Amino acid sequence: MEQPSWIVPDWPAPENIRAVSTTRCGGISRPPFDSLNLGARTGDDALSVTENRKRLATALGLPTAPRWLAQIHGSRVVTAEEIEPDETRADAATTGATATVCAVLTADCLPVLLCDRDGSRVGAAHAGWRGLVAGMLERTVEAMGVAPERLMAWLGPAIGAEAFEVGDEVREAFRLSDPGCEACFTAGRPGHWYADLGALGRRRLSAAGVGALYGSGLCTYSDAGRFYSHRRDGRTGRMATLVWRAH
Template sequence: MDEPRFIQPEWPAPENVRAATSTRIGGASRPPFDTFNLGARAGDDALSVKENRRRLREALSLPEEPRWLAQVHGTRVVAAGTVQRDESRADAAVTDRPGVVCAVLTADCLPVLLCDRKGRRIGIAHAGWRGLSGGIIEQTIKATGVAPGELLAWLGPAIGPDVYEVGADVLDACRASDPGCERCFRPGRSERWYADIYALARRRLEAAGVHAVYGGGLCTHTDAERFYSYRRDGRTGRMATLIWRTR
């Protein structure tokens, strides 16, 4: 049996801040969720998801069960310590409490991690194009209560700019809240566009005052061995990105 495998963020976070993104390797789920699906709403067998979440806690030595969100592609941010059992309809969470594990699930959307340079406040956001255009990054930054210049950000695996084809409605929605973002799009087929979700997120972070931004560049769509992709497969599993404080 394969052991769960993870992506470790390469960013200068304080020693007491831990983070990881899961891959699809090392779980108990059967096709099309093979094998390490952590999403309870993807259509997978509930017992398989429960076992995968147990393996997640064990492999990362997590201090508690992650505070899973009921993600809705919105802009609501919650205090992670108040979240109970997938019940909070939100797409981002923050905390200043050690031992509270913030988490989002993705299969093409962008997971964004935040922490302050002293390791006192952490946050996480699930950012698809709707969330980005609606301001999920800005809302999460605000919810940390930290001056943006004191924050570090890391961008996890998401669908890459060579395959993320969208309609003009996506370009219009992003342009409405971020004039000048056209440079993050290039023409596709039949009046469609290829969007660079990493570049869109970096613009938002930079405009908000977060200048220390790391990560980006791992494409969920093209790396089928490691990552789930909703665009590629339709019925599929979810990876988890997590962040927590040890003290």
């Protein structure tokens, strides 16, 4: 049986922090969800998603089942303890509990993990452009409950700047709240721009006081063998980015 594959964040997190970002490889879902689809709201067979989640939990030795969210491209942050499986509508979760796994699902949007330097709190956020404009990351930083300068963040695989084409209205939405963000946009065809989602996320985190920023630099759109991409494929699966305190 093929084992799930994943990416381990390259960040100087405390030794009790565990974090992983999955790829699309190692599951049983059939096309167009092949193969390790972890998203229950994609249209994939429910039994396949359940089996994929079991495989991931076994391969990683997860202490408990991840606290999956019903993501809404908004800015609501909850504690992991208040999540009802696949029902709590939010886009980020934080916790200070041991063995509680925070998780977000993505297929182009930016997954962001947070932890503090003492290893006492963790958080996971799902940030598409709408969430970034709405203050998703700033609210997650605040919900961590520690001084921002004591936090570090890891930005996972997301659609790259060469592939994420947006309209004038998206660029203007960012400029209204962050006039200095122009460098994150490159002109494309008339009325359109290529947006650097990772750079926009880093600007938001920096403005919120988080100075220790790390990232995978991996593009979901350009690597169809490893990653799902909604922009590239439309109907597709979801990867997961997870973080928890081992002790």
